[in-house]
Amino acid sequence: MQSIKLILLLSICCLLTACKKETKIITQPVVDNYVYNINPEDIYQSNVEKTKEKTSEQYISILYTDLFQTTIPQTSLQNLAEVRQAIGDKQMVDELIINNFINGQSIDIPTNAEMRTDIENFIKTTYIRFFLREPNAYEIFELKKAIEEDDGLTPELIYQSFTLSNEYKFY
Amino acid sequence: MKRRKFIKNTVLTAASSIATPYILPAGRLFAPTGTRIANHVVFVLFAGGIRNQESVDQQYIANQGMNTEGNLMNNMLEGAAPTSNILYDQWAPIVDQPLSKQGTLYKEVLYKNGPTGHYNGHTVSMTGAYTETGLNLNINPASPTIFEYYRKHSDPAQSAINAWWLSEGLGPYPSLNYSRHPAYGPAYGANYLRPLSIFNEAGFSQLGNAVNYQTDDVQRILKVKKILDNNFLQSANDLPGIKNSDENREMIKSFILQKMADAANGTMEVASPNNDYGLLTSDLVNISVAWHVLDNFAPELTVINTTNLDVCHDNFSLYLNFLHKADYGIGWLWNKIQSHPVLANDTIMICIPEHGRNLETNNLTDGNGFGAYDHTGDANSRKVFSLIVGPPDKVKQDQQFTTMNPQPECIDIAPTIAHILGFHDLIPGGMLNGRVLEEAFL
Numbered sequence: 001m002q003s004i005k006l007i008l009l010l011s012i013c014c015l016l017t018a019c020k021k022e023t024k025i026i027t028q029p030v031v032d033n034y035v036y037n038i039n040p041e042d043i044y045q046s047n048v049e050k051t052k053e054k055t056s057e058q059y060i061s062i063l064y065t066d067l068f069q070t071t072i073p074q075t076s077l078q079n080l081a082e083v084r085q086a087i088g089d090k091q092m093v094d095e096l097i098i099n100n101f102i103n104g105q106s107i108d109i110p111t112n113a114e115m116r117t118d119i120e121n122f123i124k125t126t127y128i129r130f131f132l133r134e135p136n137a138y139e140i141f142e143l144k145k146a147i148e149e150d151d152g153l154t155p156e157l158i159y160q161s162f163t164l165s166n167e168y169k170f171y
Numbered sequence: 172m173k174r175r176k177f178i179k180n181t182v183l184t185a186a187s188s189i190a191t192p193y194i195l196p197a198g199r200l201f202a203p204t205g206t207r208i209a210n211h212v213v214f215v216l217f218a219g220g221i222r223n224q225e226s227v228d229q230q231y232i233a234n235q236g237m238n239t240e241g242n243l244m245n246n247m248l249e250g251a252a253p254t255s256n257i258l259y260d261q262w263a264p265i266v267d268q269p270l271s272k273q274g275t276l277y278k279e280v281l282y283k284n285g286p287t288g289h290y291n292g293h294t295v296s297m298t299g300a301y302t303e304t305g306l307n308l309n310i311n312p313a314s315p316t317i318f319e320y321y322r323k324h325s326d327p328a329q330s331a332i333n334a335w336w337l338s339e340g341l342g343p344y345p346s347l348n349y350s351r352h353p354a355y356g357p358a359y360g361a362n363y364l365r366p367l368s369i370f371n372e373a374g375f376s377q378l379g380n381a382v383n384y385q386t387d388d389v390q391r392i393l394k395v396k397k398i399l400d401n402n403f404l405q406s407a408n409d410l411p412g413i414k415n416s417d418e419n420r421e422m423i424k425s426f427i428l429q430k431m432a433d434a435a436n437g438t439m440e441v442a443s444p445n446n447d448y449g450l451l452t453s454d455l456v457n458i459s460v461a462w463h464v465l466d467n468f469a470p471e472l473t474v475i476n477t478t479n480l481d482v483c484h485d486n487f488s489l490y491l492n493f494l495h496k497a498d499y500g501i502g503w504l505w506n507k508i509q510s511h512p513v514l515a516n517d518t519i520m521i522c523i524p525e526h527g528r529n530l531e532t533n534n535l536t537d538g539n540g541f542g543a544y545d546h547t548g549d550a551n552s553r554k555v556f557s558l559i560v561g562p563p564d565k566v567k568q569d570q571q572f573t574t575m576n577p578q579p580e581c582i583d584i585a586p587t588i589a590h591i592l593g594f595h596d597l598i599p600g601g602m603l604n605g606r607v608l609e610e611a612f613l
Contacts, residue, residue: 088363
């Protein structure tokens, strides 16, 4: 009886000491977190950090959030899913959806005149809004040149270019 | 020395490729341009599960214990409408003479193998191959669709704007515009559209503010996108599915937005008496938008379906109603085609249900006390009809087959379409096992 108790005690001790779960505390910001606005103050230092491609669902819901500054309502999400399924060319339907969002009434978008009053500021805020990073000097130069050379290049069109770009499809 | 050897090898390779003609699977040395019967095919999957009894046999409610027969499909078929016990809204025929008089009617076509499910039935007709897949999974079929055969084997190759698939419903149907076959797939797929999702709340709420951009603005968007893409090393993977060229994509976007605007202001032509939007069924919405696709793009291959008739699982009376209305839609569509400068006299339309329905009723009855019918694979649900309509110099007129040997099968439609569009002989041997319904053509 004594030996059985001893064996049981030894077994319990073994179980308690054999495995120890390691807990790793992450102190650095996680990219996924600031993409989903969990830590909205964090921005990318460079676009090189963006290595994961968004899924279609992520793309649409993040697009909505970036444009309307609020999360997408469930009804809209369902309708968008239906519309996306109803058109075979997905590039086409995405372009139509973005077009619809940007030309809707409730989106906060500067006027063409406001953009042209301070083009550099517009470029910086647009990069942060969609790419979650500051533009570098060359990027500012290029886009500023394009805007200055073409009066017909409006913020609506630029917003669509950003949301259709390759970088916007990554996080 | 190495350079000289490279040149020598290149010359030898080039010479041998010139000396050895490419032997096509069909045994021909060179690809012919293909003799076409017509340049346009409209394939209507007159679907939802239709019994021959109520369609070509014109028995109306005779199988429900009522002694009344008659023709519900007075646009597609010849025959007098019922004169008593009228359970449906009778719409006057829209065609001058029934379509069966303008083509060849096969009164018995066999759905030989596989489950009689809607998705299976569609797959069989659109691929020309029977399938055992019993579930309505959102997965592209294993065998190539007729769109892929058309786009891959037509000479010159055809773009997606020339091939369209419009379905009444969603579910698995969007998956039928291309297959999983490794030699075919989305590069040869069709444009897909489900009009009911675009021309309703979902579409208007999510696309209703979209603007039809001028070419200059499209170029501006693309120019800035290019600047942005040049500063990012990665490229997004291609989205799944078919892709149109930039030019065609813009044309289709403009078309969709224009038709949405027309629908919103009541100027879109639709397949109902007096253009009454209130009379439209979802089948008729699909047929109406299919016409606008035909009108705008004059595609060479268009496939559409109807599915409202599946209400027959629990409402036989409504099934009769939908059958009558779908028939009206087909008559309307054919009239429209004959009014089109490109499509008229150069279009062949083929109609076939995806499968039939059972001989015996299930346990459900509708408000009139009529029994309902499922489609569980009995002999009756494997029996359908087919109608091939076309100009008198291309399709034999007023021809009717009741029994034939060999009996026509659902898998014969795909090779028949390939035959009409002149690429049947270019399809590798063994891919399509049905026969061309040659007796329908002059």
